[in-house]
Amino acid sequence: QVQLRESGPGLVKPSETLSLTCTVSGGSINSYYWSWIRQPPGKGLEWIGYIYYSGSTNYNPSLKSRVTISVDTSKNQFSLKLTSVTAADTAVYYCARGYYDLGYWGQGTLVTVSS
Amino acid sequence: DIQMTQSPSSLSASVGDRVTITCRASQTISSFLNWYQQKPGKAPKLLISAASSLQGGVPSRFSGSGFGTEFTLTISSLQPEDFATYYCQQSYSSLSFGQGTKLEIK
Secondary structure (H helix, E strand, O other): OOOOEEEEEOOEEOOOOOOEEEEEEEOOOOOOEEEEEEOOOOOEEEEEEEOOOOOOEEEEEOOOOOOEEEOOOOEEEEEEEEOOOHHOOOEEEEEEEEEOOOOOEEEEEEEEEOO | OOOOOEEEOEEEEEEOOEEEEEEOOOOOOOOEEEEEOOOOOOOOOOEOOOOOOOOOOOOOOOEEEEOOOOEEEEEOOOHHHHHEEEEEEOOOOOOOOOEEEEEEEE
């Protein structure tokens, strides 16, 4: 059974960079797309972007200037970097497998942007 | 960008009721439409992919239909565990989600 787990700081200061890693277990990261999605407290889901195991990416246009998603196939991990964060970036961040459909999700990690 | 609009935004219903949630796309998305269920504090769960394909382990009371710009999720007989928030998501052009429909107990 494929499992995903997000890890990273739960608190980030305004203007700094949010960095999260998703570790995939129970299966290989190869041959799949991998996505990041976020959900502000009490609000809906927002797609951030995805990466193919080969490294090609696609980002939400509203976040594109601040987002980088990368993959490390040797560690079965992929990562998210979001620069110049503000309070509006406070959210639960999820990693998930897929692009056409998101069949496996991590449990999510709350990242709060605050000084 | 493709905008996804769900209706209603919230819905009160009783156990045993038949419920339908609608999702409309701002442009045609063929059948690139998925439905998710999310319970409080949990990650979303994929229920239906490609507009009508029920995922393994999902009860048959859930069904999806539609093509192009209009899609529906139907729950034929609500069970207590179905009270949750439901999201549609398109993958025809990048990804985007509907705003969600909160299904509450009447």
